[in-house]
């Protein structure tokens with residue numbers, strides 16, 4: 084990939100919100116997985132948060148996160164020797180200025196904070212001198228609707244130029260999503276059929292068997308639509324549907340993804356027709372007994388948070404107009420399915436004489452664990468005139484580092500290839516805002532599904548639920 088800065092340049096990674104779960108569970112292991120692959124990379128991790136942590140406590144946290152990777156001894160020792168923690172009230176200008184005065188550039192400020200707090204901190208940063216070559220990395224959700232995302236973008240542009248802003252979406256660091264680029268553009272066989280002329284519909288599904296996992300503080304305000312569809316699944320749509328790229332540069336990929344998102348609208352234009360929401364009731368997944376979502380610790384039932392969301396959209400451009408893309412994701416589902424499925428149109432004519440009709444061909448991209456399958460119709464065993472579907476499957480090698488490691492590498496190198504550009508972030512809200520408004524106004528009913536089930540009946544066409 085075309086990194087803007089050599090990996091040998093020492094970079095300071097300042098994590099705001101270092102005491103939080105995200106830092107411990109995802110960011111630090113992400114840095115660790117990067118160090119495992121690139122042991123000579125020079126990065127000083129500085130943690131900052133309100134909590135009063137001693138240097139020893141902080142190092143222990145880093146060490147624990149590294150152990151989950153695990154990071155080889157030499158790079159782990161070197162990162163641990165350099166890391167430090169500074170107790171900071173991030174909403175106090177003086178303390179923030181003091182924190183930044185101790186950090187030299189190139190500096191990555193990673194906001195592992197809720198969007199409203201990140202925005203407040205950015206306002207304070209306006210009055211503070213930032214080191215040379217400061218980059219800002221922000222977690223999703225980026226803002227809370229199109230208007231707030233636009234305001235947030237304007238605020239960030241007062242601090243640094245757009246190419247120094249990294250809106251992180253770890254799905255873009257997934258090897259299975261990156262593989263889509265190679266799969267699409269390096270295969271002659273896919274070129275002529277990658278359009279609405281041959282593809283009848285597409286599903287982008289991320290059904291999880293995980294339930295709330297103690298994340299009520301965040302999830303109860305976000306819900307499945309903001310947590311997954313507005314961010315991760317629309318990014319996958321962008322990569323799936325984009326036009327051919329000239330090269331793998333950030334500008335090229337960002338331009339093409341943005342074009343897709345600018346062309347995307349709710350299917351039929353109406354949130355009532357194109358969206359569904361539901362919440363899990365009590366149930367069981369394997370041996371786990373799951374309480375009803377409304378009875379999970381920390382949940383406020385009056386919020387009406389959905390734990391499963393499905394939205395159909397249309398990409399209104401020459402290549403894709405006229406076919407639905409269904410985005411769906413939810414928690415506490417009995418059959419975890421993380422797939423992109425393209426359903427091909429039937430052949431124009433099937434010769435008379437076959438004993439049965441042909442089901443549509445499918446291309447299935449398994450996002451986790453990674454695999455690509457073609458499901459094709461061919462002769463069944465026995466009668467040569469009997470057709471059945473068979474799967475040609477290739478397992479993908481796992482990514483060489485965690486998705487967070489992949490994304491952080493780009494941030495540390497100053498390459499925007501895997502981040503979400505400001506205009507694309509606004510487009511994602513523009514697509515989903517009408518759904519959020521309709522749901523808030525109660526125009527789309529909240530359905531229910533027992534934890535451990537496949538969700539409410541009739542949401543996806545029946546053949547989707549086969550695998």
Ligand SMILES: O=P(O)(O)OC[C@H]1O[C@@H](O)[C@H](O)[C@@H](O)[C@@H]1O
Nearest residue numbers: 223253291293310311315451486
């Ligand atoms: O499967 P992964 O990589 O953990 O990604 C899914 C997770 O992605 C996160 O961004 C969401 O906040 C979680 O709710 C979700 O579980």
